[in-house]
Amino acid sequence: GAVVSQHPSRVICKSGTSVKIECRSLDFQATTMFWYRQFPKQSLMLMATSNEGSKATYEQGVEKDKFLINHASLTLSTLTVTSAHPEDSSFYICSARASGGWGSEQYFGPGTRLTVT
Amino acid sequence: AQSVTQPDIHITVSEGASLELRCNYSYGATPYLFWYVQSPGQGLQLLLKYFSGDTLVQGIKGFEAEFKRSQSSFNLRKPSVHWSDAAEYFCAVENRGGKLIFGQGTELSVKP
Numbered sequence A: 001g002a003v004v005s006q007h008p009s010r011v012i013c014k015s016g017t018s019v020k021i022e023c024r025s026l027d028f029q030a031t032t033m034f035w036y037r038q039f040p041k042q043s044l045m046l047m048a049t050s051n052e053g054s055k056a057t058y059e060q061g062v063e064k065d066k067f068l069i070n071h072a073s074l075t076l077s078t079l080t081v082t083s084a085h086p087e088d089s090s091f092y093i094c095s096a097r098a099s100g101g102w103g104s105e106q107y108f109g110p111g112t113r114l115t116v117t
Numbered sequence B: 001a002q003s004v005t006q007p008d009i010h011i012t013v014s015e016g017a018s019l020e021l022r023c024n025y026s027y028g029a030t031p032y033l034f035w036y037v038q039s040p041g042q043g044l045q046l047l048l049k050y051f052s053g054d055t056l057v058q059g060i061k062g063f064e065a066e067f068k069r070s071q072s073s074f075n076l077r078k079p080s081v082h083w084s085d086a087a088e089y090f091c092a093v094e095n096r097g098g099k100l101i102f103g104q105g106t107e108l109s110v111k112p
Helices: none
Strands: A004-007 A010-013 A019-025 A032-038 A044-051 A067-073 A076-081 A090-097 A106-108 A112-116 B003-005 B010-014 B019-021 B024-026 B032-038 B044-050 B056-058 B064-068 B073-078 B087-094 B100-102 B106-111
Touching (some): A010 A019, A019 A032, A019 A090, A019 A112, A032 A067, A044 B100, B003 B100, B010 B019, B019 B106, B044 B064, B073 B087
Antiparallel strands (some): A032 A090, A067 A076, A090 A112, B003 B024, B019 B073, B032 B044, B056 B064, B087 B106
8 A cells, every 4th residue: 555656757857838737646545746856866855845735935045936846636646847947956755644744654756767858 | 854875886896795875874763774776777666665673674686785874874784696697786775755865876786
């Protein structure tokens, strides 16, 4: 149980275009989903937290107009990178949590490799 | 400020040898601590977690970790490493907002 999927696993796009990444909890309802960014050989940096039906909360330094997050249902959150540029190339990982309580386990998706050319 | 430090960026051990990966945290209250493993190009898998109680925590794949409040440490150990354990390991602390704060990661290589 507790499987989180991401789609696509890899995407290559041209500079200036937008890319949407989906994160789904397959066998549980996720009240909260998190989006992380990971550069090569580096740690995960939290970008934003999204709760179903409400606006995402972005971490300091993350442009909310560039990284649009929609948590439309209890099983789906999407991250749209708008007007992507080469510096947006990275590994994006989502996680999902079943309850809102502190200490509840987060389940991670397999990640999406974005390359902007 | 809350933070997690993994002092070792890269560790190489021989297959069958014991392993200890270090993790130090900075957190004002009793922390929720986690160890995750990440294989290349993959997401994170939870190895074990500490919330309270017994300070020696058993996890999956034969891993264990010991919470030492006096040293602000949560080191990960395995008595005998297998080649399949080669991966990136992340220590994390969860803050009161439910957000995970990750260490920089330790890359483990296993020699045959």
